[in-house]
Amino acid sequence: MNIKENIKTLIIDKPLKLDCGKSINNYPLAYETYGSLNKNKDNAILVFHALTGDQFVTGINPMTKKDGWWTYAVGPNKSIDTNKYFVICANVIGGCMGSYGPSHKNPETGKIYGTDFPVITINDMVNAQVNLLNHFKIEKLFSVVGGSMGGMQVLQFVSNYPDKTRTAVPIACTSSHSAQNIALNELGRQAITADHNWSEGKYLAKNTLPNKGLAVARMAAHITYLSKKGLQEKFGRKLQERDNLNFGFDADFQIESYLRYQGSVFVDRFDANSYLYITRAMDYFDLIKQFNGNLSNAFKNTKVKFFVISFTSDWLYPTQENKDIVIALNAIGADVGFVEIESDKGHDSFLLNVPDFLNTLKNFLDKSYMEKI
């Protein structure tokens, strides 16, 4: 993936010691902003993206020419109202939309990193992104918001920098990646590394791409983003442009055709090695272990106002795992709201047009902002 000129990049010239022990310096962080920072610099919201997201939150993504990943939630008069707030979003390190990652060159060897890129963590991701606050001379954000892996970054950010935000909204996430979710991520990694073209991660140097494996990984993940009921209602056993079964291995069913399409468009915008690195970061995320088995300690003495949101049909990050965060916050008397939104759209609910969710998010933010929390 080429870094095009419409990607804004900040070069971070402050060394970052990574969890793996290695340090990085003078590395690029690609970001985007929406809305305007006010004079008091107290209206900024840092949005964190999920596994396959990027900095292009809303409007047309200049790389894919499609809507940004959170167009339903972010924009003028929307849940995260860009008439009111200054929204910042950065591509995570390890990613492939301009931030430092495995498709970059190793300055020491002049060769593309591939799997020689250091393994990064959710902690590393937020420690890189906090530099954006200095860049914009923001002392304190109004909020940090994110769903899925974005929610993990919210939790890690508040834990690392309790004084750098007034509010926090972790959505459809967890404080510790479950065995099932590690298994599902490992499945995606195995699909990629099984691809003949993956070439031990050195595919860019060989001018090939492990697109078949990456597409399989995407299909696997996509199934997990939707609920059984949602899939049944949307696709059921409907056939794809035919009246009868074809007795072959073409896509007889609409759901097959849909999955194949999802796989094929994904490979045009995502890097296979980044998929390995980012899923690894998710699997390594265990805020409970970081605080020796007591999640409450991650937020000790916090003054941040939290709002946790889950979805009924999300089986990847189910309500119980979101509630565990609420319980840990309540245990230390933190200011925390929680809502489980009724939706058949599965984990993907936070990305879709789910009015109850969008209204809830808007009301929490606008009310908190008005009350000068």
Place this chain on the structure above:
Amino acid sequence: MNIKENIKTLIIDKPLKLDCGKSINNYPLAYETYGSLNKNKDNAILVFHALTGDQFVTGINPMTKKDGWWTYAVGPNKSIDTNKYFVICANVIGGCMGSYGPSHKNPETGKIYGTDFPVITINDMVNAQVNLLNHFKIEKLFSVVGGSMGGMQVLQFVSNYPDKTRTAVPIACTSSHSAQNIALNELGRQAITADHNWSEGKYLAKNTLPNKGLAVARMAAHITYLSKKGLQEKFGRKLQERDNLNFGFDADFQIESYLRYQGSVFVDRFDANSYLYITRAMDYFDLIKQFNGNLSNAFKNTKVKFFVISFTSDWLYPTQENKDIVIALNAIGADVGFVEIESDKGHDSFLLNVPDFLNTLKNFLDKSYMEKI
């Protein structure tokens, strides 16, 4: 996979018209038996295997040298008591343990079929297996029993041959394959066909095997056989033979190591093209559509005594889909029992040591047998 001498094979010399329109004749059906057929020939149970099962139900499988797939349930004094019953199980057509399938030669061309083998259905599978009754001169079975795809065969068998069995036990199955399950099967097929060595299905002629793709398909399926809770309790975030994260892409977590192992042993015993064919048969299964939208009509005037079993943590064939069968049977006043067994072991529960399940199955069979039902 070579057909070894310890595989018993019956050559079916009666033409079978397949659902796809093609006919097969003089084709092999590999089978195994356990226990003895009594003089009245009224103690026979036909067991149907699931996607990756075979005819070696119990004892040591001579091909894998491991326990048969249903050793917990079938054997002397077990749920399906081989001191009492004569158990027959055949490898499904399309399979790879001796029955006619894609790794066989096409008699017309002399070449290995590969994907030229006709696409088969659950209906075709049971229509092939009913020939075993003639072979053993059994007029009426005591029971037909099977879990997962085996349960689908139970339903199809009773629908096709209502006078050929006295009882029927469909376990952890469905009357119509759901969109999510089609999606998961399609994922497996895509993983196989993405393998560079699959070679459009002609890998045997090229002396290669698409083992990486087949292993990925198995890993994907294996995750779906277990429940989130079961995975969390068994594996959680336990590390594999190490004290700390390794910051790499080796199997840091036990669950990763376990999945890789499951993939690697599977490819030694299963054929990739058979995986395509059998998953296709499952996806095509829709007994509701076969009877124009009314499942009850599949069992009209049946005298068979049914017992339907589901498991609480089975999200692949959840209780509701099993209950739909019970509802359809009750709607026509059929004799049907139903139980949902409490288990954290997911869909795999029917294969594992789940005493409530094993006792339930034993009691239903033994009581029905004693009552001469």
